[in-house]
Amino acid sequence: MLPTLLGAAILVFFLLRAIPGDVCEVRLAGSGLYVDEAEIELCREKLGLTKPLFVQFVDFVTGYFRWDLGDSMWTGKPVTEEIAVRFPLSLQVAIMATVVAVLFAIPLGAISAIKQDTWIDYVVRSFSIAGIAMPSFWLGILIILGLLIGTQHFFGTPWMPPITYVPLYEDPLRNLSQLIWPAVATGYRYSAVATRMTRSALLEVLREDYIRTARAKGMIEKIIINRHALKNAMLPVLTIIGIEFAFLMGGLVVTEQVFNLNGIGKLFVESVQAQDFAMTQQLVMLVVLIAVLTNFVVDLFYAWLDPRIRYG
Amino acid sequence: MAAIDQTIEIGDLRKPWYQRFFETARHQPLGTAGGLVVVIMILAAVFANFVSPYDPEVASWKHQLLPPDAKFWFGTDAFGRDILTRIIYGSRTALFVGFTAAFVGATSGLILGVASAYFGGRFDIIIQRLVDIVMAFPLIVLALAVVATLGAGTVNVIIAITIPFIPQCARVVRSSALAIREIPYIDAARALGYGHLRIIMRHMVPNVMAPYLIMLTTFVGHAILLEASLSYLGMGVQEPTPAWGLMLQGGAEEFAESAPWVPIFPGLAITLAVFGFNLFGDALRDVLDPRLRSR
Numbered sequence: 001m002l003p004t005l006l007g008a009a010i011l012v013f014f015l016l017r018a019i020p021g022d023v024c025e026v027r028l029a030g031s032g033l034y035v036d037e038a039e040i041e042l043c044r045e046k047l048g049l050t051k052p053l054f055v056q057f058v059d060f061v062t063g064y065f066r067w068d069l070g071d072s073m074w075t076g077k078p079v080t081e082e083i084a085v086r087f088p089l090s091l092q093v094a095i096m097a098t099v100v101a102v103l104f105a106i107p108l109g110a111i112s113a114i115k116q117d118t119w120i121d122y123v124v125r126s127f128s129i130a131g132i133a134m135p136s137f138w139l140g141i142l143i144i145l146g147l148l149i150g151t152q153h154f155f156g157t158p159w160m161p162p163i164t165y166v167p168l169y170e171d172p173l174r175n176l177s178q179l180i181w182p183a184v185a186t187g188y189r190y191s192a193v194a195t196r197m198t199r200s201a202l203l204e205v206l207r208e209d210y211i212r213t214a215r216a217k218g219m220i221e222k223i224i225i226n227r228h229a230l231k232n233a234m235l236p237v238l239t240i241i242g243i244e245f246a247f248l249m250g251g252l253v254v255t256e257q258v259f260n261l262n263g264i265g266k267l268f269v270e271s272v273q274a275q276d277f278a279m280t281q282q283l284v285m286l287v288v289l290i291a292v293l294t295n296f297v298v299d300l301f302y303a304w305l306d307p308r309i310r311y312g
Numbered sequence: 313m314a315a316i317d318q319t320i321e322i323g324d325l326r327k328p329w330y331q332r333f334f335e336t337a338r339h340q341p342l343g344t345a346g347g348l349v350v351v352i353m354i355l356a357a358v359f360a361n362f363v364s365p366y367d368p369e370v371a372s373w374k375h376q377l378l379p380p381d382a383k384f385w386f387g388t389d390a391f392g393r394d395i396l397t398r399i400i401y402g403s404r405t406a407l408f409v410g411f412t413a414a415f416v417g418a419t420s421g422l423i424l425g426v427a428s429a430y431f432g433g434r435f436d437i438i439i440q441r442l443v444d445i446v447m448a449f450p451l452i453v454l455a456l457a458v459v460a461t462l463g464a465g466t467v468n469v470i471i472a473i474t475i476p477f478i479p480q481c482a483r484v485v486r487s488s489a490l491a492i493r494e495i496p497y498i499d500a501a502r503a504l505g506y507g508h509l510r511i512i513m514r515h516m517v518p519n520v521m522a523p524y525l526i527m528l529t530t531f532v533g534h535a536i537l538l539e540a541s542l543s544y545l546g547m548g549v550q551e552p553t554p555a556w557g558l559m560l561q562g563g564a565e566e567f568a569e570s571a572p573w574v575p576i577f578p579g580l581a582i583t584l585a586v587f588g589f590n591l592f593g594d595a596l597r598d599v600l601d602p603r604l605r606s607r
Contacts, residue, residue, distance in 0.1 A: 007445035015461050133587035135537055137544055138560060138579030145572055247450045254452070254541045268453070269545055272460040284457060288448045 001292055006061075008288045009281075013057055016277045022049055023073040023275045047073050049277075060281065074276040082267065082279065083286065089165050090256070090263035092175075093182050094248045100187030101194055102241065108191075109198025109237075110230060116203065124195065131192025136251055140185040140258035147181070163260060182259045186251050190244050197240045201233035208232075234305055242298035246291035336599060343595020349588025357404040366394040368401040369552045380573055387573040389559065395573065399581045401554040406585060409466065409539045409549075413473040414531035420474075421481025422524045426516050428482065429489035430498075430508070440486075443479035451476045455538055459547045469548045473535050481527045488520045522600040529596055533589035540582050556582045 024043035044050050048059070063069055069079040112124035144160070151159035161178045168175045205211065206229055214224045253265035264283065271279035303309045327335075337344045356363060371391040380387040386395035428439040446454070458472035492498070493516070501511045542548030543557030551558060559578035 003441065004444050004448050007441065008448055011445060012457060015457055018461055129587065129590065130583070133533070133590055134583045135540055135579065135586075137541065138575070138582060141560060141575045141579065145575065149572070249450055249453070251450075251452070253456065254545060257545060268456065269547070272456055272547070275460065280457070280460060284449070284453060287450060287453050291448050291450065 070278040096183035097187035101191035104191040105194030109195040113202035128192040128195040137254040340595040346591025364397040364400040366397045368554045386577045398554040402556045405555040410532040410535040413535040417474040417477025418528040425482035425485030446479040529593035533586040
């Protein structure tokens with residue numbers, strides 16, 4: 001875990017600084033007006049960009065032990081503060097998308113496997129293939145279009161989901177009416193991937209000898225599916241859910257843009273555009289950390305689902 | 313049942329190739345549909361000058377935001393450019409970015425993966441750690457980070473998309489190559505005094521062609537999707553080059569009531585293209601590697 005994180009830190013740190021251009025140039029010279037070279041130099045000095053790269057890197061890494069992630073080079077506020085404001089929104093969308101995905105994926109995948117090669121199977125499969133091909137931001141655009149045109153048609157006035165974020169515990173209805181749409185837009189692809197995995201994993205398990213044994217001794221089909229087949233088919237499904245959850249943070253980059261949500265993804269795009277190194281590298285590290293942690297949690301679940309797996 | 317399926321799908325080698333082709337096509341209707349989409353897209357990209365009715369880059373203030381009609385089948389955008397034309401030309405951008413990124417990414421991954429399996433030991437461990445690190449980044453985050461350093465633009469987008477592909481392909485190819493390394497003919501080749509390069513290129517690479525080709529086709533779909541996302545964010549292909557993601561920029565709010573056709577058709581093009589490549593890739597996997605078949 002730690003080597004991966006350190007490697008990621010090295011990669012992102014030097015990647016960002018490998019190419020000319022920095023936040024000072026974007027801010028001062030970006031407008032196209034004449035700027036004194038000395039002024040840019042002063043700005044760099046203030047932000048510590050003139051220090052040797054190695055010193056900057058040590059600062060960056062040791063910052064984690066001092067709980068000092070630096071200040072945004074664009075706004076000047078602490079990075080932790082900027083992230084803390086936006087993180088709950090992104091996390092909520094990610095969790096809701098996961099819930100949407102799991103709720104659809106496991107039943108749909110199971111039905112599709114049990115009724116293999118019937119029309120139900122074909123409907124589910126087309127649904128999931130379409131979900132993988134459809135870009136989530138386009139689905140988001142379609143959802144907004146549908147909402148606007150639909151409400152215009154039925155109520156006479158177009159309705160848009162609220163723009164400003166309200167925490168779930170303050171006003172659940174308002175919160176959900178804002179965040180359910182992006183959750184569905186990202187969750188569709190997610191559930192499509194998981195549905196395909198559930199289907200193929202279950203089909204594999206249903207061909208096992210112990211399923212035939214269970215049928216031979218006259219066990220009720222429902223119990224065979226739920227207890228014997230589905231539980232054993234969950235391992236690969238869980239893996240894919242874990243991988244996709246980590247990737248969801250990436251997917252949100254685009255979805256937040258579509259729905260104009262002020263979350264981690266939007267912050268990421270903005271800080272990339274402003275060449276705000278301090279912010280960008282911390283956001284990348286956050287996403288990588290989430291990915292690594294998700295993998296860890298998935299590994300723990302493995303041991304719980306399959307008693308044969310033990311971590312020494 | 314499965315055994316019979318395989319013989320039919322792989323085809324009887326005594327029959328002429330076109331007959332085998334049609335037999336494979338009949339047993340893979342979805343894959344054939346996907347292949348058809350791919351072929352149409354390639355034709356559209358190659359012959360864009362001949363099939364598209366207008367110029368993709370010339371703005372015309374007279375024809376702003378016209379709804380679809382007989383003259384402009386898919387309507388026009390805010391600059392008065394024909395959307396159908398821009399979609400046809402956009403397939404050039406999509407395919408160029410898609411194929412280049414997929415080919416370079418998959419091929420680098422192929423060589424890295426095979427070398428990693430062949431040499432083993434410390435070299436293998438180092439390569440696998442690097443792969444772990446790069447794979448910990450979500451695809452689009454890594455691509456965005458690369459664009460952040462290189463700047464936007466078509467070539468940079470290709471580089472940004474290629475880099476995340478390399479470790480993915482290396483991982484898959486390595487696991488196949490590990491099995492091949494254990495087959496005695498590799499030892500035999502060593503005993504005959506062949507060099508490492510020759511063994512890798514002549515004896516190992518051809519035997520991992522199946523996973524390589526499968527990765528290659530799925531990568532094209534992924535690359536098209538990624539390019540669209542990056543362009544949509546304004547960090548990919550730049551105006552006035554026609555690109556599907558770029559056409560969706562500005563989103564729905566602006567055009568929802570006035571011109572819903574502006575965001576609908578380019579998105580449909582992206583979906584159809586990725587759909588085609590995915591189906592084609594699935595079918596290819598079934599034919600080339602029956603063990604991986606998704607039943």
